[in-house]
Amino acid sequence: MGIRLCIPVPRSGHRGRNHSGNLEADSHICYVQRQRYTTIFPSVLILLLQTDVATPSNAFVEMLSNSGAVALSVLVVLGLASIYSWTLIFSKISGFKKATQQSRRFLRIFRKATRLQEIAAATAEFQPSPLAMVFDEVYETYKRQTGGYGPPRNIAPLERAAQTASSEALTRLEQRLTWLATIASMSTFVGLFGTVMGVVDAFHGLGTAGSATLRAVAPGISEALITTAAGIFVAVPAGIAYNQFAARLRVFASGIDDFARELLNSLEEIPQRSSTTVPAAAGRVADPRYPEREA
Numbered sequence: 001m002g003i004r005l006c007i008p009v010p011r012s013g014h015r016g017r018n019h020s021g022n023l024e025a026d027s028h029i030c031y032v033q034r035q036r037y038t039t040i041f042p043s044v045l046i047l048l049l050q051t052d053v054a055t056p057s058n059a060f061v062e063m064l065s066n067s068g069a070v071a072l073s074v075l076v077v078l079g080l081a082s083i084y085s086w087t088l089i090f091s092k093i094s095g096f097k098k099a100t101q102q103s104r105r106f107l108r109i110f111r112k113a114t115r116l117q118e119i120a121a122a123t124a125e126f127q128p129s130p131l132a133m134v135f136d137e138v139y140e141t142y143k144r145q146t147g148g149y150g151p152p153r154n155i156a157p158l159e160r161a162a163q164t165a166s167s168e169a170l171t172r173l174e175q176r177l178t179w180l181a182t183i184a185s186m187s188t189f190v191g192l193f194g195t196v197m198g199v200v201d202a203f204h205g206l207g208t209a210g211s212a213t214l215r216a217v218a219p220g221i222s223e224a225l226i227t228t229a230a231g232i233f234v235a236v237p238a239g240i241a242y243n244q245f246a247a248r249l250r251v252f253a254s255g256i257d258d259f260a261r262e263l264l265n266s267l268e269e270i271p272q273r274s275s276t277t278v279p280a281a282a283g284r285v286a287d288p289r290y291p292e293r294e295a
Contacts (some may be wrong), residue, residue: 001222003265005137008169020228025207046160068198068201068218068223069196070194070197070198070201071194071197071198071223071224072170073193073194073229074190074193074194074230075194075226075227075230077190078187078190078227078230078231078233078234079184079230081187081190081234082233082234084183085108085179085180085183085234085237085238085241086178086237088176088177088179088180088241089237089238089241090178090200091176092177092241095128096173096175096248098128098246099128099129099130099173099252102126102127102128102129102132102180103129103130103131103132105126105127105129106122106123106129106131106132107136108133109122109126110131110135110263115197116139116148117144117148119135120136120139121134121136125135130166130169130170130252130255130256131255131256131259132161133165133168133169133172134165134166134169134256134259134260134263135259135263136164136165137161137162137164137165137168138158138161138260138263138264138267140161141157141158141161142158142267144180145157146247148277151267151269153268155264155267155268158264158267159264162260162263162264163260163261166253166256166260169219169252170249170252170256171257172252173201173249173252174249177242177245177249178241180238180241180242180245181239181242183234183235183238184236184238184239184242186230186235187231187232187234187235187238188232188235189231190231191227191228191230191231191232191234192222192228192231193225193227193228194226194227194228194231195224195228196224196229197226198221198223198224198225198227199221199224201224202221202223202224202274239240259290272281
């Protein structure tokens with residue numbers, strides 16, 4: 001295969017034409033051009049492949065092998081930080097996904113249930129949900145006041161219980177999240193420390209050798225810059241993940257506050273419902289969701 005180049009040449013010094021009206025020309029020029037390019041292009045392609053593919057990987061391995069003890073220690077620390085940050089990222093993604101799904105299911109059951117006892121019995125199935133934690137805390141306080149029946153005597157303890165449970169639920173969701181912020185903010189400085197030490201070592205070697213050429217100092221500087229690149233590689237994913245998780249936590253906090261208000265409003269409506277009912281002797285109908293304690 002090659003590039004075909006044809007130059008038409010008339011026969012006997014005049015332009016002859018065949019039956020189709022085209023110029024008659026020799027074909028040996030096309031053959032010569034094809035043979036020339038066929039032998040040149042494969043060799044050029046092989047040289048390009050050898051230059052572009054093999055050289056960078058060999059240079060990178062050579063720089064790592066020539067790195068000093070400080071640079072290698074920094075790279076090991078950054079590698080461990082990267083592994084830990086990615087472990088946290090995948091763990092938080094899975095935990096937030098479960099919490100969101102369970103919260104949606106629990107909210108549907110809460111709004112469809114007719115009695116508080118039914119909801120309390122089902123909260124064990126929704127433990128990853130922060131809404132279930134808030135309901136359990138408020139319901140326990142409600143039972144201590146009323147025994148599980150009738151209107152609450154004082155709504156203030158229920159509000160404090162809801163606030164405490166909300167704080168505990170958010171604290172559980174935020175667990176170990178600060179490590180991502182620490183890795184995101186400190187990895188670049190750790191990598192820069194390795195670079196600075198590498199540059200210092202390179203200039204020290206330059207002064208010892210007594211040669212002030214670029215060829216003498218360039219290898220040491222290039223090896224030192226690897227740690228900065230590694231620090232950026234570790235810090236960027238951790239910083240992005242931390243910002244995304246912080247935004248998800250704000251969504252969780254808003255949903256927990258809305259649910260707490262909805263639950264407290266339902267408990268506050270119990271006295272209003274009980275006051276509009278008819279006495280049992282005259283066919284009184286008690287509220288099906290929040291029944292009063294019978295005397």
